[in-house]
Amino acid sequence: MKVVVLCGGLSTERKISLSSGTKICGALRERGHQAVLVDLFLGLENESEEVRRDPEILFERLPELTPVVFDGVAPDLKAVRASRKLKDASLFGEGVLGICKKADIVFVALHGMNGEDGRVQATFDMMGIPYTGSGHLGSAIAMDKMITKELLRSRDIPMPAWMPFRGVSIGEAEETAEKIRAAFGVPCVVKTPTGGSSVGVFIVREEAALKPAVESCLAFGPDILAEQYIEGREFTCGVLKGRALPSVEIVPKTRFYDYSNKYAAGATEEICPGRTDPDTEKRMGDIALRVHEALGLRTYSRSDFMIDADNNVYFLEVNTLPGMTPTSLVPQEAEAVGISYGELCEMILTDGLARYTEKE
Ligand SMILES: Nc1ncnc2c1ncn2[C@@H]1O[C@H](COP(=O)(O)OP(=O)(O)O)[C@@H](O)[C@H]1O
Numbered sequence: 001m002k003v004v005v006l007c008g009g010l011s012t013e014r015k016i017s018l019s020s021g022t023k024i025c026g027a028l029r030e031r032g033h034q035a036v037l038v039d040l041f042l043g044l045e046n047e048s049e050e051v052r053r054d055p056e057i058l059f060e061r062l063p064e065l066t067p068v069v070f071d072g073v074a075p076d077l078k079a080v081r082a083s084r085k086l087k088d089a090s091l092f093g094e095g096v097l098g099i100c101k102k103a104d105i106v107f108v109a110l111h112g113m114n115g116e117d118g119r120v121q122a123t124f125d126m127m128g129i130p131y132t133g134s135g136h137l138g139s140a141i142a143m144d145k146m147i148t149k150e151l152l153r154s155r156d157i158p159m160p161a162w163m164p165f166r167g168v169s170i171g172e173a174e175e176t177a178e179k180i181r182a183a184f185g186v187p188c189v190v191k192t193p194t195g196g197s198s199v200g201v202f203i204v205r206e207e208a209a210l211k212p213a214v215e216s217c218l219a220f221g222p223d224i225l226a227e228q229y230i231e232g233r234e235f236t237c238g239v240l241k242g243r244a245l246p247s248v249e250i251v252p253k254t255r256f257y258d259y260s261n262k263y264a265a266g267a268t269e270e271i272c273p274g275r276t277d278p279d280t281e282k283r284m285g286d287i288a289l290r291v292h293e294a295l296g297l298r299t300y301s302r303s304d305f306m307i308d309a310d311n312n313v314y315f316l317e318v319n320t321l322p323g324m325t326p327t328s329l330v331p332q333e334a335e336a337v338g339i340s341y342g343e344l345c346e347m348i349l350t351d352g353l354a355r356y357t358e359k360e
C-alpha cells in the first residue's frame with residue numbers, strides 16, 4: 001500500500017512527532033508497504049527538482065530514513081518557521097497535499113496543534129484523502145480539555161472538580177486567581193485548555209504562586225482551566241479498536257510529569273500493567289472506552305488518569321494521537337497483550353482504511 005506518514009508540523013510536540021513518524025514509517029516498510037515520511041510544515045521543499053515535479057516517485061524510491069534521537073528539549077518553532085523556504089501562511093509545506101492525494105492512505109503521526117486538533121483531518125475530509133485515527137470533530141473536542149469536560153459532565157465520568165474561565169485578560173489575573181483560591185485553595189492545578197506535553201500546566205502549591213501561575217497560563221491564550229489537585233498516582237490507559245488496553249503507571253522521579261520528564265530517557269519509570277487491583281484497572285479501562293465513544297474517536301486513543309489513595313479514578317484528558325515510538329505508552333500497552341509494534345501500526349492503518357472502503 002502507498003502510505004504517507006505525516007509528521008512534524010509546527011507544534012511543541014514537533015520533535016516527538018518526527019520520531020514517532022520515522023519509527024512508524026520503518027515498521028510499515030518492514031511489512032511491505034511503500035511508506036514515505038513527510039514533514040507537514042517543511043513538505044518536499046528540500047527534495048530534488050525531479051521529486052518536486054513528480055512526488056509519486058518517492059513511493060518507488062523510499063528514501064532512507066534518518067533515525068531521530070529526541071533530546072527532550074522543546075523545539076524552537078520560530079527557527080523552524082524561519083528555516084522554511086516557502087514563505088507562506090499555510091501550515092502545509094510545499095507538495096504535502098499533492099503527495100497525500102497520491103497515497104492510498106495518510107498515517108497521521110502528528111501530535112499537538114495542527115494535527116491533533118482536527119484541522120488537518122478536516123482538510124483531508126474536504127479533499128477526499130483517507131487518513132488514520134480520529135476524525136476532525138472528535139480530535140477538535142479532545143484538544144480542548146474544557147470542552148471535553150463539558151461534554152463528559154453528563155456522562156458520569158469521574159473528574160477532578162474544575163472551573164472554566166474563558167476570555168481572561170491579563171488585567172483580570174488577580175480576580176481569577178482569587179476565584180480559584182476560593183474554590184480549590186492550594187494545592188490546585190491551573191492549565192491552558194489546549195496545551196499538551198504538560199506545557200502550560202501549573203501545579204500551584206502556595207497561595208502566593210497562584211496569580212503568577214494564572215499569568216503564565218495566560219501567555220498560552222485567554223482561557224484557563226482550574227482544577228482540584230488530586231494527590232495520588234498517575235496512570236494512562238489506551239483504547240485500541242473497541243477495547244481498553246492494560247494501563248501504564250507513570251512514576252516521575254522528580255516533581256510531576258512535565259515536558260522534560262515525559263521525554264528524557266530514564267526520568268520516569270513506566271510500569272505496564274500499572275500497579276492497581278483488577279477492579280480499579282477495569283474501572284479505568286471502562287472510563288477510557290466511554291470517553292473514546294462519547295467523543296466519537298476512532299481506532300485508538302489514550303486517556304490520562306490520577307488514582308488517589310482510596311482507589312478513586314479521576315479522568316484528566318484524552319489524547320487522540322498519542323506518542324507512537326516503539327517505547328511510547330500505547331505501544332507498550334499493546335505489547336503487553338501480545339500486539340507487536342509493527343502489528344499495531346498495521347492495525348491502525350487497516351482500521352483507518354476500512355472506514356473508507358466500507359462506505360462504498
Ligand atoms: N488535577 C490534577 N491533579 C494532579 N495532577 C495533575 C492534575 N492535572 C494535571 N496533573 C499533572 O499534570 C500532567 C499534565 O496534565 P494533563 O492534563 O494530562 O495535560 P497534558 O498532558 O495535555 O499536558 C499530568 O500528567 C499530571 O501529572
Ligand SMILES: [Mg+2]
Pocket residue numbers: 197198304316317
Ligand atoms: Mg496528559
